[in-house]
Amino acid sequence: MSAKTLELETQLIERIVKQREERVARAEERASEIIKSAEEEVEKIKAESEKQILSIVGSELRAVSDRIVGGAELEGRKMMMLSRQELLSQVFDEAKTRLARIAEGKDESTDYGEVLVKLIIETATAIGGEEFIVSANENDLVYLKKNLRGIKKQVGDALGGGDIKLDDEPIDVMGGVVVRNSDGTKTFHNTLEGRLVNARGRVEAQVGKILEVI
Amino acid sequence: MGVERVISMGERLQRLLDEAEKEAEAMVADAEKRAEAMVSKTRADAERRRTMAQRGYGIDELLKEAEEKARKEAEKNLKGYKEKAETVKEVPKEKMEEAVALVLKEVLPE
Numbered sequence: 313m314s315a316k317t318l319e320l321e322t323q324l325i326e327r328i329v330k331q332r333e334e335r336v337a338r339a340e341e342r343a344s345e346i347i348k349s350a351e352e353e354v355e356k357i358k359a360e361s362e363k364q365i366l367s368i369v370g371s372e373l374r375a376v377s378d379r380i381v382g383g384a385e386l387e388g389r390k391m392m393m394l395s396r397q398e399l400l401s402q403v404f405d406e407a408k409t410r411l412a413r414i415a416e417g418k419d420e421s422t423d424y425g426e427v428l429v430k431l432i433i434e435t436a437t438a439i440g441g442e443e444f445i446v447s448a449n450e451n452d453l454v455y456l457k458k459n460l461r462g463i464k465k466q467v468g469d470a471l472g473g474g475d476i477k478l479d480d481e482p483i484d485v486m487g488g489v490v491v492r493n494s495d496g497t498k499t500f501h502n503t504l505e506g507r508l509v510n511a512r513g514r515v516e517a518q519v520g521k522i523l524e525v526i
Numbered sequence: 527m528g529v530e531r532v533i534s535m536g537e538r539l540q541r542l543l544d545e546a547e548k549e550a551e552a553m554v555a556d557a558e559k560r561a562e563a564m565v566s567k568t569r570a571d572a573e574r575r576r577t578m579a580q581r582g583y584g585i586d587e588l589l590k591e592a593e594e595k596a597r598k599e600a601e602k603n604l605k606g607y608k609e610k611a612e613t614v615k616e617v618p619k620e621k622m623e624e625a626v627a628l629v630l631k632e633v634l635p636e
Contacts, residue, residue, distance in 0.1 A: 321535060324536075324539065325535075328543060329542075332543060335549075335550045336550055339553040339554050343553050343554050346554065346558055347560060347564075349561065353561075357572050361573075361576060365576060365579040368576070369579050369585045372589065373588060373592040376596060377596040377599075380596035380597055381596050383600065384601070384604045387604060387607075388604050388606070388607025388608075391608065392611050394611075395614040399614060399615055403625045403629060404629060407626050407629040427635060430635035430636075504633065507634075508629070511629055511632040514632060515629060519628060522621055522624050522625045522628065523617050524617075
């Protein structure tokens with residue numbers, strides 16, 4: 313065999329081997345594309361299926377979410393409400409403490425004697441009539457007895473007449489008065505505790521605004 | 527002798543190419559078969575799950591997922607409320623004083 317023939321043979325073999333490799337490589341590439349495309353199709357089908365299932369069971373899933381999230385929402389709102397109430401109570405508790413100090417004469421900024429007289433006048437005006445019997449706590453009774461003449465005058469002036477008498481039996485209140493007419497048909501409670509309770513009903517929202525919790 | 531040898535080699539090389547062609551075709555056919563099987567199985571699974579869902583079966587996993595998601599959201603919301611609730615209590619002293627003064631003004635007769 314000549315050298316030339318050998319060379320030709322070698323070239324032929326190399327070309328064929330190259331062609332073979334190219335064919336296999338193309339096939340591998342194509343196979344890979346087919347699988348990739350199928351995988352994409354699978355993902356699409358799965359996504360569509362999940363979507364369909366979600367739409368079918370959507371109401372059940374929403375119910376689960378509503379139950380759990382809604383429950384937490386309620387609990388959270390309750391928590392907020394309790395915090396607001398706690399804060400509001402702190403204000404009214406503090407007011408009560410200060411009222412007690414005022415009633416005990418420990419607050420120099422307020423003339424409690426004057427407060428008592430105003431409460432009696434306010435109450436007597438509400439009841440109407442000529443004669444009133446005033447009940448108060450032990451300390452206030454001492455003050456009222458001591459200053460009865462002056463107080464009677466102030467009340468008389470304010471009402472355009474009328475008389476007050478003191479009930480000797482002290483009542484268990486922080487301060488303020490309970491006034492009844494002479495025949496006992498009308499009684500008006502004008503105690504500090506009562507006024508505080510009434511005030512809470514009236515100004516709670518305003519207090520909330522001041523505290524910026526509403 | 528030389529010509530025969532070349533022909534013989536040519537045949538063998540052609541066979542090699544033919545085999546490579548068959549191998550390539552088989553490879554693609556196998557991929558197509560696998561792809562079709564994958565897609566068919568997924569379609570069948572999807573259809574089965576859809577049918578089950580319509581009957582109310584096989585949605586436990588979804589419900590579990592929804593519960594878990596909702597629980598996380600609930601925890602997050604509650605945490606937010608707890609923080610807000612704590613913040614609400616942090617009122618400046620002057621605001622408290624203003625509020626107490628308002629109440630006292632309302633309680634005490636003018």
